[in-house]
Amino acid sequence: MNAMRRKLRRFNPCAKLWYYSTIAHRRGWGQVALALKLANYALFHNILCFEAEVQDDLDLVHFSHGTVVHPNVTLGRRVKMFHT
Numbered sequence: 001m002n003a004m005r006r007k008l009r010r011f012n013p014c015a016k017l018w019y020y021s022t023i024a025h026r027r028g029w030g031q032v033a034l035a036l037k038l039a040n041y042a043l044f045h046n047i048l049c050f051e052a053e054v055q056d057d058l059d060l061v062h063f064s065h066g067t068v069v070h071p072n073v074t075l076g077r078r079v080k081m082f083h084t
Contacts, residue, residue, distance in 0.1 A: 012058075012059060012060055012063070013043075013063075014040060014043070014044045014046070014048075014060050014063045014064050015054075015058045015059060015060045015064075017036050017039060017040040017043075018036075018037075018040060018048040018050075018052075018054060018058070018060075019054055019055075019056055019058060020036055021033045021034075021036035021037050021040070021048075021050040022050050022051075022052060022053065022054055024036060024050065025050040025051060033050040034050070036050070037049070037050050044063050044064060044065060045065055045066060046064045046065065046066060046067045046068065047067070047068045047069070048064070048067065048068075048069050049069055049070065049071040049073075051071035051072075052069055052070070052071055052072070052073040052074070052075070053073070053074040053075065054073075054075045054079075055075065055076060055077050055078075055079070057077060057078055057079075058075060058079050058081070059078075059079070059080040059081070060081050060083075061080060061081065061082045061083070062082065062083055064081065064083055065083065066083060067081065067083045
């Protein structure tokens with residue numbers, strides 16, 4: 001049961017949407033990146049710029065409600081962001 005809880009805790013749709021929007025931006029798919037950013041905003045009420053550089057193992061605790069991240073941000077491996 002503990003292994004299942006860890007897997008569920010690791011799945012973070014907000015972080016995955018942000019990561020995929022950054023990938024789309026790097027590949028030159030601006031409209032896809034913008035659509036993913038807007039979906040993230042509509043679902044989780046945050047502004048996570050697709051110009052930022054993030055890794056795939058980013059963990060946004062509390063689904064980052066109200067978080068704003070500048071486009072010049074670079075987040076490395078195993079980053080965990082909390083918002084209170």
